[in-house]
Amino acid sequence: MAQMRVAVIGAGLTGLTCASRLMRAGMDVRVFDKGRGLGGRLASRRLENGLRFDHGATYVETDDPAFLRTLEFVCARGAGTRTAWESGEAKYVGLPGMSSLVRPLAEGLPVTRRAQVTAIDWVQGEWRISFEADTVEERVDLVILTVPAPQAAKLVSAYPTLTSALEAVDFDPCWALLAAFDGATTHSGGDAALPETLSKLSVESDKPGRGSGATCLVAHASPDWSREYLEDDRQAVAERLLAEVRRACAGASATPSYLSAHRWRYARTSTSLARPYLTSPDGRLFVGGDWCLGNSAEHAHASGSAMANAVLEAVSVRRRAS
Ligand SMILES: Cc1cc2nc3c(=O)[nH]c(=O)nc-3n(C[C@H](O)[C@H](O)[C@H](O)COP(=O)(O)OP(=O)(O)OC[C@H]3O[C@@H](n4cnc5c(N)ncnc54)[C@H](O)[C@@H]3O)c2cc1C
Structure with missing residues (x-):
């Protein structure tokens, strides 16, 4: 297995779940991400003054035993914690931010x-992966692509069956507001009494391990609101969303x-594929x-695990046959 070179594109939860499993099975795995950090939509922003915001997923929850095991492993490494939220259900948050949840996997x-991967081409018996900017071309035997479906569709245009399946998947966008207020204020979190323009309001500074003396809020605009203002100027959107938060x-x-x-152009799936992954007919490309x-995060974990299982199964079948 050590000879098979695998490239995982995307260092979000799907990609790192898959990559860590393959690495532990002895494969030669490398991961590429266009971002500056790990975690993808498990995203955290830290300001120079130490304030923190989770502007993607607020928390994760699951009753999937495999994901629970991963989350408990993450917590045991100090990168997350289990907490009871206002509803009383157990939820997990990353420490010190949501992006930390993937750190132990990496x-x-x-x-x-x-x-940033710009092309994936099968040339003379291997994949050639091209990147924007200075990163040199990579050559591998297997590619596992874990980016949002609309972005994946652009990279796999040589496979019409994959692109048509990917084009059937839909996402809602989401504008997220990040706002800090000096000192403790009296914001009440909870989504129950929000105006319909907002889908979530999170008091970030109330999460475990975030204490800072300031109150940090993240508000998610509803899919309709986000779509309406998708191409608007960031600062103008922030002002407008702040007015919505003040109403709440x-x-x-x-x-x-x-x-x-x-702005999350591809925030949350509205129509899913309804199966755990796609693969090319030759089995050299997984999406x-x-x-x-x-x-949700539990679906990312399930997809990443399923792809790792499928790759390991295919390798063991090939081994038995040779
Ligand atoms: C606003 C918001 C709120 C959410 N709230 C919750 C919640 O409360 N609970 C919950 O469970 N889930 C929530 N989610 C969903 C959760 O964040 C996702 O389900 C999960 O993080 C998806 O993981 P992923 O690895 O599949 O994708 P991503 O996290 O999107 O990872 C894909 C990675 O691919 C990289 N990438 C993309 N294109 C390229 C390229 N061309 N080259 C290289 N790299 C590339 C990206 O930088 C990214 O890191 C929320 C998401 C958003 C946006």
């Missing part, structure tokens, strides 16, 4: 960041000490992500 893996909680009337917005099975 241990020992060669991960190249700021490496009086405590946010103070002038924020920090205000920004983040997966949360969007295969749903719109």
Whole structure:
């Protein structure tokens, strides 16, 4: 197995779940991500003054035993914690931020960041992976692509059956507001009393391990609102969303000490693939992500695990046959 070179594209939960499993099975795995950090939509922003915001997933929860085992492993490594939320259900958050949840999975893996893949071509018996900017071309035997379906479709255009399946998957966008207020204020989190323009309001500073003296809020705009203002200027969107937050909680009337917005063009799946991954007829290319099975971290984990199992099974079948 050590001879098979595998490239995993995407260092989110799907990619790192798959890559870590293959590495532990003895495969030569390398991971590439266009971002500066790990975690993809398990995203955290840390300001110079130490304030933190999870502007992607707020927390994760699951009743999938395999994902629970992974989360407990992550917690045992100090990168996450189990917490009871306002509803009383157990939820997991990363420490010190949501992106930390994937950190233990990346241990020992060669991960190249700021490496945006622009093409994947099968040439003379191997994959050639091209990147934007300076990263040199990679040559591997197997590619596992774990980016959102619309982005994956652009990279696998040589496989019409894959592209047509990918084009059937839909995503909702999401504008996220990040706002900090000096000192403790009286914001009440919870999504129950939100105006319909907002789908979530999270008091980030109330999460474990975030204490900072300031109140940090993340608000997610609804899919309809996000779609309407998708191409608008970031700062204008932040101001508009702040007005929406103020309608929801009086405590946010103070002038924020920090205000920004983040646009997720592909935030959450609205129509999933309804199977755990796609593969090319020759079995040399796998495509997966949360969007295969749903719109949550547990679906990303399930897709990444299923691809790793399929690759290991194919390798062992080939071994037995040779
Ligand atoms: C606003 C928001 C709120 C959410 N709330 C929750 C929640 O409360 N609970 C929950 O369970 N889930 C939530 N989710 C969903 C959860 O974040 C995702 O299901 C999960 O993180 C998806 O993981 P993934 O690895 O499949 O994809 P991603 O995390 O998107 O990872 C894909 C990676 O591929 C990289 N990439 C893309 N294109 C390229 C390229 N060309 N070259 C190289 N790299 C590339 C990206 O940089 C990214 O790191 C939320 C998501 C958003 C956006």
